Amino acid sequence: MRSGLAETIQRSMANITVPNTRLNTNSKAIPLLGFGTAEYPFGSSDNVRECLLDAIRLGYRHFDSAALYQSEQPLGEAVAEALELGLVNSREELFITTKLWCSDAHGDRVVPALQTSLKNLGLEYVDLYLVHWPVCVKAGEYELPVKKEDLLPFDYEGVWKAMEECQQLGLAKSIGVSNFSCKKLEKLLSISEIPPAVNQVEVNPLWQQQKLRQFCNEKGIHITAYSPLGAKGTLWGSDRVMESEVLQEIAKAIGKTLAQVGI
Ligand SMILES: NC(=O)c1ccc[n+]([C@@H]2O[C@H](COP(=O)([O-])OP(=O)(O)OC[C@H]3O[C@@H](n4cnc5c(N)ncnc54)[C@H](OP(=O)(O)O)[C@@H]3O)[C@@H](O)[C@H]2O)c1
Structure with missing residues (x-):
């Protein structure tokens, strides 16, 4: 995003507060609007750090990364620069998530994988560490889709104990x-x-996950929605959300963009 545009939007967002909620750990509240860092193919842009810095300028404080996305390093650089420029006063103002990839979903690889992610991010801790998929593949591969011949049984106890x-x-x-x-x-x-x-x-308007949302609500597990626009143009998504005629009608009726309706 060009910085002139970013500055204009920043001014218009100056008084907007993103709502947040407490997680069951009762640590820092999670902002309900986050900035995703998965681009496809992974690691294909060379201006990720600048985009993320613009996002911080615009008011985003919650960033979603993953070992798979190759976005940890540019995210860490953007955070360091934002601190240096005084865009944020301290690391505490940011909510940073990253994820354990399937090839590190082995009990003895979890802590070292997070230590590597923290090194990439240049941070001492993440606010949230997620098991990316309930899938285990042989160690060493960081690719999507995973290879069928690399699949191994997922060790719930070993992986979760290490997450704990x-x-x-x-x-x-x-x-x-x-x-x-x-x-x-x-x-x-x-x-x-x-x-x-x-x-x-x-979670998006065409994939609402009602049963799962109700279950998580009852168990005190916060749901974060990914691909709210249906992830058009990626390996894992489709055009169905962004091309939905019903959503287009809703957007027109309420004077918003279709992307705003999706989010
Ligand atoms: N945990 C997981 O397994 C998982 C999986 C997927 C995603 N995620 C997370 O969720 C984040 C978001 O999901 P996503 O990237 O898959 O999908 P998404 O947000 O549903 O869709 C992203 C695509 O929407 C288009 N877009 C973005 N803003 C738009 C706008 N204002 N108007 C029109 N089109 C717009 C862009 O397509 P064009 O570039 O073609 O314009 C972009 O590539 C990811 O970055 C990642 O952090 C997590």
Whole structure:
């Protein structure tokens, strides 16, 4: 985004406060509007740091990263620069999430994987560390889609115990999961000492996840919605949300863009 445009939008956003909510860990509140950092193909842009810095200028304080996305390093650089420029007063003002990739979903690899992510981010802790998928593949691969021949059984107890250790060590203020169904969450809850604070899943007007949302609500697990616009132009998404005639009519009727309706 050009900085002139960013400055104009920043001025218009000056009085906007993003609502937030407390997680079950009762640590820092999570802003309900976050900035995703997955681009497809991963790591294909060279201006990610500048985009993220613009996002901070615009008022975003919640950033969603992952070991897979190759966005940890530019995010860390943007955070360091934002602090240097005084766009934020302290690291505490930001809510940073990153995720454990499937090839590190082995009990003995979880803590080292988070330590690597923290090194990439240049941070001492993340606000939220998520198990990216309830999937395990052989160590060493960081690619999507995962190869069928690399799949291994997912070790709920070993992985979650190590996730709990991440929180106990102070490397993650909260821990959670992503792409977990009700059944998988039930299984996790039955073996966990620290329940997951968040389940990050796809939610958009065409995929509303009502059963999962109700389940998570009852269990005190916060749902973070990803791909609110249907992830058009990516490997995992489609045009269905952005091309929906019903959503176009709604947007027109209320004087908003279709993207605003989706979010
Ligand atoms: N946990 C997980 O497994 C998981 C999976 C997917 C995503 N996520 C997270 O969720 C974030 C967002 O999801 P997403 O990137 O998959 O999908 P999304 O936000 O639904 O869609 C992103 C696409 O929407 C288009 N777009 C963005 N703003 C727009 C606007 N104002 N008007 C029209 N089109 C617009 C862009 O397409 P063009 O570039 O073609 O214009 C962009 O590539 C990711 O960055 C990531 O952090 C997590």
